[in-house]
Amino acid sequence: MDAAVGIVAQRDNARAHELAATLVETVEREYGSAPVVDEATGDAIDARAVPVASMSACELVVSIGGDGTLLFVARAVGSTPILGVNLGEVGFLNAVDPANAVDVVTDLLAGLQADTSLESRTLVRLRATGADADWTLEPALNEVLVHGPRRGHGGGATVAIDVDGKRYAESDADGVLVATPTGSTAYNLSEGGPLVDPSADALVVTGMAAAEPMTPLVVDPFAAITLTVSDTDTAYVISDGRNRQRLEPPATITVTLAENPVHLVGPQTNFFEALEKLE
CATH class of the missing domain: 3.40.50.10330 (Probable inorganic polyphosphate/atp-NAD kinase; domain 1)
Structure with missing residues (x-):
C-alpha cells in the first residue's frame, strides 16, 4: 500500500x-x-x-x-x-x-x-488458547471471558482458576474474566473488579457472581492463567465480546499475553x- x-x-x-x-x-x-x-x-x-x-x-x-x-x-x-x-x-x-x-x-x-x-x-493484549492448542482466539485488548451456556444469572458453571500451575479458586459462577489494565475499566469494573492504572504491569482475574469466595486477583502479566470449566454441557470463551469459541466441558483454557501489543x-x-x- x-x-x-x-x-x-x-x-x-x-x-x-x-x-x-x-x-x-x-x-x-x-x-x-x-x-x-x-x-x-x-x-x-x-x-x-x-x-x-x-x-x-x-x-x-x-x-x-x-x-x-x-x-x-x-x-x-x-x-x-x-x-x-x-x-x-x-x-x-x-x-x-x-x-x-x-x-x-x-x-x-x-x-x-x-x-x-x-x-x-x-x-498489552491477551491470547486464549485451548488445552491442546487446537484453537486460539483473536487477541483481546480488554478481556477474555469464560462462561457457561449463556451469559448472566442462571447460565453458570464450575470454573477453576490456576495461576502458573497453582490453584487459586474454584466455584460455581456466572463466569470468570481475565482483564488487561486497559480492560479494567470495562467489563471487569462492572463485575466488581479493581481499577488498574494503565501503566501497571498486571492482569486482573475477576469472578462473576461466584458462589464461593473468588476475590479479584491481580497477577504478573507474564503469568500463565488457566481456567477449567466443568459441570455444564456447554460453555464459551469470548475475546473482547466478539470472537468466541464454543467449549464442550470439561475444558481448559490458557490465557497469556499475546505477542503483538x-x-x-x-x-x-x-x-x-x-x-x-x-x-
Whole structure:
C-alpha cells in the first residue's frame, strides 16, 4: 500500500465522516499523498477506500469515534501505530479532541517524514488458547471471558482458576474474566473488579457472581492463567465480546499475553479525568 495514513471513522456518524474528509484533504494537500479510509467511510465521503485490515501496512492509522471504534481498529491492524480521536463520552483510549485532530495528525506525519520514531503507549493484549492448542482466539485488548451456556444469572458453571500451575479458586459462577489494565475499566469494573492504572504491569482475574469466595486477583502479566470449566454441557470463551469459541466441558483454557501489543500514539488520556466521566 502506498498510503502512509489510514483513517477509520465510526459508522453512521456524520461528525466522524466530516472530520475524516477534512483529514483526507489536509494530508493530501500538505504531503502530496491521500490517506485511505475504511470502506463505509469511503462510500460516505467519496474517498479511496480499503478494508481496515489492509491498513496494517500504513505508518499511522487514525481512529475517529469512541473506544469501541478503536477496539475494532486494533483488532484489524495489530501493532500499527493508532491515534484515537474521541467522539465518545469517556475516551479511555481516544485522547485527541476533534478540534485538535488535524494539528495532531500533521505533527505526527511531520515526525515520520523526519524519520523520528513516534512515541507511543503500549497496550498489552491477551491470547486464549485451548488445552491442546487446537484453537486460539483473536487477541483481546480488554478481556477474555469464560462462561457457561449463556451469559448472566442462571447460565453458570464450575470454573477453576490456576495461576502458573497453582490453584487459586474454584466455584460455581456466572463466569470468570481475565482483564488487561486497559480492560479494567470495562467489563471487569462492572463485575466488581479493581481499577488498574494503565501503566501497571498486571492482569486482573475477576469472578462473576461466584458462589464461593473468588476475590479479584491481580497477577504478573507474564503469568500463565488457566481456567477449567466443568459441570455444564456447554460453555464459551469470548475475546473482547466478539470472537468466541464454543467449549464442550470439561475444558481448559490458557490465557497469556499475546505477542503483538497495540501502540497508541499522540497525546495520551488523563486516566483520572476519564474516570470522573464514569460517574
